[in-house]
Amino acid sequence: MPRFQEILLVLGQLNYTWTNTESLLIYLIAGLAEVDKETAIVIFLTLNTTRARIELVERLAKLQKTPPDRRRAILTVTDxxxxxxxxRNKYSHCIYSFDESGSSAKTQLMRVFDAKDEIRYGKMEDLDDAEIEKIRSYIFDIREINETIWRLVRQYSYPC
Structure with missing residues (x-):
């Protein structure tokens, strides 16, 4: 498989795995807020960033009504x-460039870094074999988080 296609495939897998796993926060919201799934979906979709969604789950878990063992388990998975x-954010918010043959790839971050008397932007990094393996490892880790969330949802009988 050409490098260009390999990179697109692994980035697609990263995005799919992440989105699928992030959506499971709906069930944690439903259970912790004691609402039905439909209400939890509205809450989830109203919060427009991953960080906001995770923070909501963490704050709900920290309420006194949440048993300590449940709180620890949920805070561990959100961490x-x-x-x-x-x-995931790095690869969702960068520009990709490939050489003419499609065999060498780089990312360019879409961030501005303020120094004391100058700014820097667009840090470039190679998207080499080691980085692709790192992404694959992250995909595996995210799948494990997915399985953990499902286990918690079933264990605590949260709405599905």
């Missing part, structure tokens, strides 16, 4: 998801 969001 894992937050850590994995960094790589």
């Amino acid at each position: 894992q998801l937050t850590r994995k969001a960094k790589l």
